[in-house]
Amino acid sequence: MNIPKLIPVGDPSAETFTINLGPQHPATHGVLRVKLEMDGEFIVNAQPVPGYIHRMHEKMGENRTYAQYLPNTSRIDYLSAMTYTHAFVGAVEKAAKIEVPLRAEYIRVITSELNRISSHLVGWGAWIMDLGGFTPILYAFDDREKILDLLEAITGSRLTYCYYRFGGVCDDVDQDFIDGSKAFVPYMRKRMKMYKKLVTGNIIFRKRVEGIGPISAEMCRKYGACGPVLRGSGVNYDVRKAEPYSIYNQFDFDIPVYNECDSLARYLVRMDEIEQSLRIIEQACAKIPEGPFQGKVPRVLKLPVGDTCFATECGRGRLLIRITSDGKEEAYRIRLRTPCFTNLSLFEEASQGMMLADAISLMASLDLVIPDIDR
Amino acid sequence: MIESLTHFFATPWGVLSRSLIYLLGICGFVAANAAYLVWVERKGAGRFQRRPGPTESGWAGLLQPPADGIKLLSKQLMAPPGSDKILFWAAPLMVIAPPLVCLAAIPFGDNVLARDLNIGLLMVFSFGSINVMALMLGGWASRNKYAIISAARVVSQNVAYEIPMLLVVITMIMVTGTLNLQEIIVQQGGGFWNWNILRGIWDFSGGGWGHIGGNIFAPITFLIFYICMLAETNRAPFDMAEAESELVAGAFTEYGGMGFGVFFMAEYANIVVGCALATLLFLGGWQSGLGPWVGTHLSSLGIWGTLIGVLCFFFKMYFLIFSVVWVRWTFPRTQFYGLLNLSWKILIPLSLLTLLLTSVTLKLPRLF
Numbered sequence: 001m002n003i004p005k006l007i008p009v010g011d012p013s014a015e016t017f018t019i020n021l022g023p024q025h026p027a028t029h030g031v032l033r034v035k036l037e038m039d040g041e042f043i044v045n046a047q048p049v050p051g052y053i054h055r056m057h058e059k060m061g062e063n064r065t066y067a068q069y070l071p072n073t074s075r076i077d078y079l080s081a082m083t084y085t086h087a088f089v090g091a092v093e094k095a096a097k098i099e100v101p102l103r104a105e106y107i108r109v110i111t112s113e114l115n116r117i118s119s120h121l122v123g124w125g126a127w128i129m130d131l132g133g134f135t136p137i138l139y140a141f142d143d144r145e146k147i148l149d150l151l152e153a154i155t156g157s158r159l160t161y162c163y164y165r166f167g168g169v170c171d172d173v174d175q176d177f178i179d180g181s182k183a184f185v186p187y188m189r190k191r192m193k194m195y196k197k198l199v200t201g202n203i204i205f206r207k208r209v210e211g212i213g214p215i216s217a218e219m220c221r222k223y224g225a226c227g228p229v230l231r232g233s234g235v236n237y238d239v240r241k242a243e244p245y246s247i248y249n250q251f252d253f254d255i256p257v258y259n260e261c262d263s264l265a266r267y268l269v270r271m272d273e274i275e276q277s278l279r280i281i282e283q284a285c286a287k288i289p290e291g292p293f294q295g296k297v298p299r300v301l302k303l304p305v306g307d308t309c310f311a312t313e314c315g316r317g318r319l320l321i322r323i324t325s326d327g328k329e330e331a332y333r334i335r336l337r338t339p340c341f342t343n344l345s346l347f348e349e350a351s352q353g354m355m356l357a358d359a360i361s362l363m364a365s366l367d368l369v370i371p372d373i374d375r
Numbered sequence: 376m377i378e379s380l381t382h383f384f385a386t387p388w389g390v391l392s393r394s395l396i397y398l399l400g401i402c403g404f405v406a407a408n409a410a411y412l413v414w415v416e417r418k419g420a421g422r423f424q425r426r427p428g429p430t431e432s433g434w435a436g437l438l439q440p441p442a443d444g445i446k447l448l449s450k451q452l453m454a455p456p457g458s459d460k461i462l463f464w465a466a467p468l469m470v471i472a473p474p475l476v477c478l479a480a481i482p483f484g485d486n487v488l489a490r491d492l493n494i495g496l497l498m499v500f501s502f503g504s505i506n507v508m509a510l511m512l513g514g515w516a517s518r519n520k521y522a523i524i525s526a527a528r529v530v531s532q533n534v535a536y537e538i539p540m541l542l543v544v545i546t547m548i549m550v551t552g553t554l555n556l557q558e559i560i561v562q563q564g565g566g567f568w569n570w571n572i573l574r575g576i577w578d579f580s581g582g583g584w585g586h587i588g589g590n591i592f593a594p595i596t597f598l599i600f601y602i603c604m605l606a607e608t609n610r611a612p613f614d615m616a617e618a619e620s621e622l623v624a625g626a627f628t629e630y631g632g633m634g635f636g637v638f639f640m641a642e643y644a645n646i647v648v649g650c651a652l653a654t655l656l657f658l659g660g661w662q663s664g665l666g667p668w669v670g671t672h673l674s675s676l677g678i679w680g681t682l683i684g685v686l687c688f689f690f691k692m693y694f695l696i697f698s699v700v701w702v703r704w705t706f707p708r709t710q711f712y713g714l715l716n717l718s719w720k721i722l723i724p725l726s727l728l729t730l731l732l733t734s735v736t737l738k739l740p741r742l743f
Contacts, residue, residue, distance in 0.1 A: 019520050027620045041524065041711065130620045132611060132708025138424035204612055204706050207713050356524070357621050357710050 016044050023052045027130050027360045030370030034347070034363075036356070043359055046351045048344050054374040061323075061334030066092050066166070066301050069334070073321075074160040076338065077372035079122055081161045082108075082115035082151075083314035087321045089164045090245055091310035095303040095323060096166070099295045104168035105247045106288040110181055111151060111163060112246075112312075113277040113284075117188065118147040119315030120270045123367040127267070128199060130364040131208050136199055143191055150180045167295035182285045185278045192274060200271065209263035213362030215350050216261055223346040226339050227317020228273065229366055232266035234259035239313035251280050263365040270367070302329055316340055316367055340372035397489030401478045405471075408647050409640035410440035416700050423704040443636075450632030458629070459516040466513030467630070467637035473502040473509075474644035481651050482557050484661045484685035495556040499652060500544065503607070506645060507533040510609070510616055513638070514626035525625030528615040528711060532606060535718035536613075540603035542726035543596050546733050547571060547656050550593075560660035567664030572597050572657040591736060592729040597657045599726050601695075604649040606714070608642065611703035613714055620708075650695035654688060658695075661688040 022033040031052035037045040057076055061069045073088040074081035086108060093100060121144045125137030148158045154173050155163040163170050199205055215225070217233045230237055238255040240248040256272030258265035303325035311320040317339030324333040343366045351359040383389045414429065414437065421428025429436025454463045480495035482488040492498055507529060514526025550571060551559045563570050572593045606613040617625040627638050654660055661684035709717070 017520060026623060040527075128707055132614070132618070132620060133706060134420070135424050135704050138426060142425055202706065204709050204713075208707060208710055355711065357618070357708075360621050361710075 015039075021046075027363065028370070029126060029368065032344075032368065032370045032373065036359075038356070041355050041357075043351050043354050043356065046348050046359065048347055050341070050344070050370075050373045052374065053371055055371070057375040058334055058336055061331050063330055065329045066303070066331065069331070070165075071160070071162045074162050075371070076336065076375050077314060077316065077319075077340065077369045078159055079119040079369055080115055080315040081159065082112045082163065083312045084319060085162060085164045086112055086246070087310055087312040087314075087319050089166055090312065091308050091321045091323050092166050092301070092303065094310050095306070095308035095325065096298075096301060098167040098297055100167055101292045101295050102247070102289055103172075103291040104293045104295070106284050107169050107173050107293065108164060108246055109248065109251070110173075110281055110284045110288070111154075111161075113280045114147050114151060114181065114184075115161070116315050117274050117277050118144045120274050121147075123315070124195075124199075124267075124270060127361075127364040127367070128205070130360050131205065133199075133205070136195070139191075139195070139198075143188060146184055146187070150177060150184065153177060153180075165294065165297075166301065167297040168293050172293045178285050178288065181281055185282050185285075188274070188278055192271070195271070200267075206264070208358075208361055209267055209365070211262050211264075212358050213263045213350060213354070213365055214261050215346060219346055219349060223349075224342040225317070225346055226342060227313070227315070228266050228269040229317065229343050229346075231255065231257050231269045232365075233261045237318075239311050239318050243311060245310065245312060248280075251283050253277075253279050263361055266365045266367075300329065302327060303331070314339065316369065316372065317343065336375055338372045338375060340366075340368050340370075341375075344368055344373055394489060397479065401475055401489065405475055405478065405644045405647070406640070409643040410444065412643040412646070412696065413443070413639070414440050415697070416703075419697070419700045420704045423701070447633050447636040452632050452634060455518055455629045458518040462512045462516035463629075464634070466509045466516060467634050467641075469509035469512065470506060470641040471637050471644065473505040474641065474648045476502045477648045478651070480556060481648070481655065482560060482660065483688055484681045486557070487661075487681060487685060488557065491557055492555070494554045496544065496548070496554045496559070499556075499648070500541065503645075503648065504533070504537060506607075506641070509641075510626045513630070514616075517626075517629035519629050521622040521624075522626050522628050525616050525618065525622050525628075528618075529609070529626060532609075532613065532615050532711075532714060535715050536603045536606040536722075539599055539718060539722040539726040540607060542723070542730055543600045543603065544656070546592075546596055546726070546730045549730075549733060549737060550574070556655055556660075560655060560662060563659040563662050565662075567659065570657065570659035570662070570664060592732055593657065595725065596729050596733075597653070599722055599729070600653055600657070602717075602722065604653060605699065605702065606718070608645040608649050608699075610642075610646065610699055612706040612709050614703075614708060615711055615714060618708060646696055646699055647692070650692045650699065651688075653695055654691045658691045660691075661685060663687045 016037050016039045019036045019038050020033060021036050022028040023031040028034070033049040033052060035047040035049055036043055037047075055075075057072050060072055064072075070085060070088060073084045076084055092098070121140040122137075125140030128136040151161060151163075152158050154171065154177050155161045157163075215229060215233050217230075217235050219225070220230045220233050220235060225233075226237070234257060236255055236257045239245070240253075241255055253276045254272075256269050256276065258268055303323065305325055305327045307322060307324050309320055309322045311318055313319075318337075319339060320335075320337040322333075322335040322337070323331050324335075326332040347363060347366065351362055354362065383392075417439070418428040418436065429439040432438040432442045454460050477499045479489040480492050480498050482491075510529045511526045514522040514529065547559075548554060551562055553559060553562075559571075563574070567573065574593060605611075609616040615625075617627065619625070622628070627635055630638060663683065664687075
């Protein structure tokens with residue numbers, strides 16, 4: 001689909017100036033730097049400069065055992081730690097052929113979906129904050145607090161969870177957690193109704209996102225964009241449906257897809273995904289079986305020689321972890337294909353000819369987590 | 376005693392001392408408002424956002440403004456290297472001075488004003504526009520790209536919103552027939568339906584619909600005035616000058632210490648002036664609006680009547696100020712072209728239309 005640019009790119013012969021958006025800037029939510037070449041208020045070129053918080057997570061995987069590397073994965077995208085650990089745990093289980101008990105899979109699904117909701121809530125609130133509305137983020141954090149309390153009770157941590165283990169989860173969940181999750185579903189649905197009234201229907205918000213930041217499906221394919229960005233461009237791709245992992249194929253849920261390709265589409269995808277995650281939690285809480293929560297795992301874990309890939313759908317898109325093993329206790333190479341890096345890479349093309357404030361709206365709609373870009 | 380005071384104020388020395396008293400009073404009023412409106416803003420924002428707001432310093436955080444002031448005062452004043460130092464420091468002065476002057480012409484109560492000017496309304500608007508220049512100079516002199524972008528925005532925004540605002544004021548001058556603010560309020564005496572905002576709609580004293588001399592479009596006019604006031608004072612959702620998510624702190628990026636503090640105070644001083652004007656022009660100023668029920672005119676109550684008038688004025692003004700805070704914490708910021716479109720495509724035609732229709736409604740009764 002060919003989307004016309006809203007505003008033509010400024011006259012190239014005109015005098016331009018460079019402006020640094022970051023590394024310390026309120027709109028980049030971290031240490032991302034974007035070099036903007038501006039013609040007045042219009043962006044001629046935007047060049048993202050990542051790398052300010054590179055922590056060598058991939059390299060660290062080469063000199064740690066798999067169990068030692070597990071906490072690293074929850075610190076890449078700190079907002080969706082559960083799904084990140086899920087990808088790593090899944091890759092190791094796939095390579096070592098470790099059986100995971102059904103109860104553990106249910107626990108993983110419930111916690112992952114709770115984590116997805118909390119991640120979307122932060123993204124939602126921060127987006128409106130970038131547009132100058134300060135109140136929604138505190139409402140979002142109020143709801144997120146409920147999720148954090150639930151997860152804290154079973155995992156002991158509030159942000160960088162390291163709850164999943166090879167072959168299961170670290171500790172069993174109690175009835176309080178199940179009941180709390182069940183109670184959270186109607187609560188969150190009520191809140192979503194309020195958010196639709198407060199924010200989605202707000203005229204200023206609509207004007208700031210409708211038709212702003214068009215990203216076509218072609219552009220998404222070109223840069224490998226994923227997650228809500230891709231689904232907002234009319235491509236029905238979600239790892240949970242396309243290549244179901246864990247027990248996601250046992251649940252009844254839809255993949256929200258919007259064809260408008262603008263920021264509003266990406267916004268609506270995220271809002272609908274919260275609703276779908278609630279549906280999954282509802283079903284999982286009703287069906288969760290009794291049984292063991294941890295499978296049999298060898299004391300010294302060595303993966304067979306070869307490559308293993310495992311992808312999960314995290315809050316921001318498709319996370320793929322590839323482990324190359326040479327039969328030792330540590331991996332030969334660990335490759336992380338993170339969604340924010342690919343989503344950021346299309347910013348340069350998508351933001352050309354936009355006004356500064358619209359580009360901020362576009363960047364917020366990509367829902368970037370900077371440590372996920374730099375890893 | 377009140378008699379002798381009135382006599383004293385009539386003498387030349389009295390006029391001088393009255394001006395001095397009001398000068399000090401207005402400075403104190405602006406300082407107190409700027410300080411405590413910040414507290415109101417923060418406390419209000421806290422309540423809107425389901426958190427308590429400032430609580431630590433003093434009871435309910437009431438000592439927060441002085442604490443902030445002391446912190447800002449103790450900071451070093453620094454102009455960025457390469458900036459135009461004179462303009463850089465002139466800007467904060469230019470931004471705080473106009474609202475102080477404007478308040479001299481604003482009657483807080485029956486005859487409670489520094490100077491009873493026949494062209495009070497004109498003076499308020501002519502000084503009110505200096506504010507733009509201060510922000511532009513501040514942004515331009517600070518040699519910062521964010522500040523320059525912001526300065527350019529401020530100029531086009533304020534030019535765009537000055538037009539509908541003045542058209543609205545012209546409409547109101549046509550209805551009232553005077554530029555004297557004191558007189559405009561006296562005209563709105565009696566019941567609240569005599570306030571300019573409601574005057575044209577229904578007359579309880581027997582006039583019925585479309586009361587002669589009123590303006591049936593006054594509610595729309597008021598709305599235009601309110602929106603323009605938000606834009607002119609650079610308040611959210613039109614805070615293009617600051618736009619912290621895009622331009623860090625806009626025109627104020629390079630200001631620190633009290634330089635920033637003065638800009639901050641001027642924002643609230645401008646809001647006070649804007650809301651006071653809206654109260655005078657549309658909401659009957661110091662008129663209680665309960666005349667027919669109370670049965671007595673405020674001026675017949677002497678000093679107590681004046682005091683009640685001042686309280687009425689403050690009540691309406693602070694209600695408007697609260698609504699400004701309310702709007703800020705509810706709406707996101709508009710996009711810059713959206714802001715200009717709103718002015719040029721909607722507000723200016725609409726205010727022209729109300730101007731035209733008002734003149735027709737004013738003329739019609741005289742034709743028949």
